[in-house]
Amino acid sequence: MQLDDNILNQFISPNGSNRQLVEQTIQKVTTQLLDFLTNASNKPTNPSFQNFDTKHFQIPDISQTETEIKESLQEFYDLSMNPANPKYIGHMDSMPTLWAIIGDYVASALNNNLLSLEMSPVITQLEYSMTKQFTTLFGLPNSAGGVMLSGGTLSNLQALLVARNTKLNIKNGNIFSIKKEPVIFTSEHSHASIQKIGMMIGIGTENVLKVKTDENSKIDISDLESQIKEQIKLGKQPFAIVATAGTTVSGNIDPLNEISVIAKKHDLWLHIDAIYGGAVIFSETYKHLINGIEKANSISYNPQKWMYVAKTCSMVLFRDFDKMVENFRIPAPYMKDQNSYINLGEISVQGTKYAEVVKLWLSLLSLGKNGYEQLIDYSFDLTKKFIEEVSKRNYLKLVSSPEMNLICFRGEPTNLNASELDSWNEKLQSYLVKETDFFLSLPKYKNSLWLRTVLLNPFLTHKHIENLFEHIDKFKKNN
Numbered sequence: 481m482q483l484d485d486n487i488l489n490q491f492i493s494p495n496g497s498n499r500q501l502v503e504q505t506i507q508k509v510t511t512q513l514l515d516f517l518t519n520a521s522n523k524p525t526n527p528s529f530q531n532f533d534t535k536h537f538q539i540p541d542i543s544q545t546e547t548e549i550k551e552s553l554q555e556f557y558d559l560s561m562n563p564a565n566p567k568y569i570g571h572m573d574s575m576p577t578l579w580a581i582i583g584d585y586v587a588s589a590l591n592n593n594l595l596s597l598e599m600s601p602v603i604t605q606l607e608y609s610m611t612k613q614f615t616t617l618f619g620l621p622n623s624a625g626g627v628m629l630s631g632g633t634l635s636n637l638q639a640l641l642v643a644r645n646t647k648l649n650i651k652n653g654n655i656f657s658i659k660k661e662p663v664i665f666t667s668e669h670s671h672a673s674i675q676k677i678g679m680m681i682g683i684g685t686e687n688v689l690k691v692k693t694d695e696n697s698k699i700d701i702s703d704l705e706s707q708i709k710e711q712i713k714l715g716k717q718p719f720a721i722v723a724t725a726g727t728t729v730s731g732n733i734d735p736l737n738e739i740s741v742i743a744k745k746h747d748l749w750l751h752i753d754a755i756y757g758g759a760v761i762f763s764e765t766y767k768h769l770i771n772g773i774e775k776a777n778s779i780s781y782n783p784q785k786w787m788y789v790a791k792t793c794s795m796v797l798f799r800d801f802d803k804m805v806e807n808f809r810i811p812a813p814y815m816k817d818q819n820s821y822i823n824l825g826e827i828s829v830q831g832t833k834y835a836e837v838v839k840l841w842l843s844l845l846s847l848g849k850n851g852y853e854q855l856i857d858y859s860f861d862l863t864k865k866f867i868e869e870v871s872k873r874n875y876l877k878l879v880s881s882p883e884m885n886l887i888c889f890r891g892e893p894t895n896l897n898a899s900e901l902d903s904w905n906e907k908l909q910s911y912l913v914k915e916t917d918f919f920l921s922l923p924k925y926k927n928s929l930w931l932r933t934v935l936l937n938p939f940l941t942h943k944h945i946e947n948l949f950e951h952i953d954k955f956k957k958n959n
């Protein structure tokens with residue numbers, strides 16, 4: 481049997497026989513993609529949900545032509561969320577760096593498998609090297625190391641699995657051998673993934689205890705300490721505290737140093753969820769904001785957010801890498817041990833792993849630490865301008881004092897009573913999307929609706945911010 485040329489041409493021939501055709505296809509698709517991306521400022525930030533023509537989703541019996549595929553793709557672009565538009569300021573979704581896009585292309589083309597060294601000889605070494613360098617950036621000691629995972633939830637999961645195995649002394653993860661019910665403590669404003677992980681690691685969501693926060697959404701230390709003592713009295717077994725450096729809704733940072741003292745006093749694992757805020761380590765001016773992070777037993781961090789690396793790209797770092805291996809590794813019998821590199825699939829919650837480190841590496845090569853410092857500092861400059869604009873208007877109120885480039889605010893015009901405020905803010909959010917294309921998200925937080933902005937886009941300027949506030953004033957005048 482011989483395969484049709486049409487089938488073989490869906491691959492890049494390893495002997496170069498279809499190179500011209502492949503180049504043409506890549507060129508055409510790249511042109512179409514660039515037609516969209518280089519005009520992203522004029523495309524809707526978040527196209528309203530429409531039922532996509534399902535004809536494009538049908539699995540065809542026979543191969544589609546290049547023209548048909550490009551037609552399906554065009555609609556796909558037009559109806560997708562558009563974080564490249566500077567007016568898209570509603571979520572932690574950044575536009576990717578050019579080299580992150582190229583990194584995905586390279587990683588997919590090489591299609592190595594981070595499961596084992598023999599399946600990814602150079603990329604495994606790259607991942608080890610990158611995670612090691614991040615441990616240094618975060619100020620962890622030489623014993624530290626980490627792994628990369630597909631998203632922050634997985635990074636938090638692995639951190640808390642290792643915390644559980646280590647602190648409860650159950651290397652095999654058998655929770656039925658534990659005499660006392662284990663509990664962990666985290667802020668009432670920590671990410672929902674921590675609850676989900678309580679369910680996944682077998683302690684139950686009810687044993688993820690929520691600690692009160694102050695007016696700036698930071699963990700209240702005295703409540704933390706009194707809850708720990710209370711749980712011990714009740715016969716429970718506290719084993720970890722999860723602090724957040726950059727809360728999801730308002731970007732606030734828990735008092736890391738003070739929490740580390742309490743963790744040490746009660747012999748608890750300290751995990752710091754720096755999924756969002758970890759990026760400030762690149763800024764000489766702002767890295768002090770996460771002082772204390774170097775005391776963590778584990779840190780999770782997502783370059784896919786403020787480092788502009790395309791999704792997914794996350795990492796979890798451990799203060800004591802060997803201990804993590806000891807308390808987590810499940811050796812794979814079919815993979816032989818090769819020199820000093822442990823197969824990454826044996827020491828991470830994923831088996832087959834995507835080479836997401838490639839786009840992180842290429843982004844770092846192209847921007848350097850200095851480029852990232854400028855990006856982070858620029859975000860803070862925009863934040864300052866944004867807060868100035870909020871402060872000029874006495875009908876606007878901030879949910880907390882912003883510490884990162886996340887600002888959560890809402891209108892509280894004095895002519896309205898409290899019960900009317902949520903609907904006023906909801907209308908303002910829809911008005912901004914429909915009439916101006918500024919997309920801000922609308923989270924429910926502290927029992928009210930707020931407008932949330934994340935100032936990430938490098939093409940966002942002070943002019944955009946002034947323009948946004950002119951629109952908000954206009955809305956206020958008429959409502």
Ligand SMILES: Cc1ncc(COP(=O)(O)O)c(C=O)c1O
Pocket residue numbers: 572630631632633634636671673724726727728753755756782794
């Ligand atoms: C503070 C924090 N932790 C964890 C997560 C979960 O990360 P992911 O969505 O990549 O799973 C998020 C997501 O926004 C987050 O903001």
